[in-house]
Amino acid sequence: MNSVAVIGLGYTGLPLAREACRAGMRVTGIDENPSVTASLNSGHSHVPDVTDADLTAMLDAGFRASVDESPLAEASVAVICVPTPLDGAGRPDLSHVRRAASGLGDRLKPGTLVVLESTSFPASAADFFRHLCDRVVEAGSARGAELAKLLENTYRNVNIAAERRRRHVPRPRSWTPGRRAANR
Secondary structure: EEEEEOOOOOOOOOHHHHHHOOOOOOOEEEEEOHHHHHHHHHOOOOOOOOOHHHHHHHHHHHOEEEOOOHHHHOOOEEEEEEOOOOOOOOOOOHHHHHHHHHHHHHHOOOEEEEEOOOOOOOOOHHHHOOOOOOHHHHHHOOHHHHHHHHHHHHHHHHHHHHHHHHHHHOOOOOOOOOHHHHHH
């Protein structure tokens, strides 16, 4: 079974961890905030898109949240989903990414796939990942990287909207399959 480590359990990392659990992967979540990890391990989600019921299913599937980075050594896939707030110059502050990469680099084993989901500007992350990894796969151009990220963000936003609608917008009382056109 593949093991996934998700570093950063916020609005991107926790839903990603949920989907990896649903896919049957063994998932460990790493977050530097001990109150977040304690809350998650007790079955309480702080992210609106992940319900407590979702979290219970994740815990039943083996998900564990931790501030301890040692489980990173066992991961076959590590996904970095840490925040990148803007700095004083309006650029992404990559200090959280650097900290996550450093913690991962101390434990990285050959063959581990490392994915950076955190926002960064083109070529900014490659420099500090290059010394950690055997191979860094870069986009052919800044435009290609930006397009890939835009496509990924659009896909994620559409899925989030569809899930929110599924959960929160009730069907009309008169709705029945086959009579859908009459209800518009």
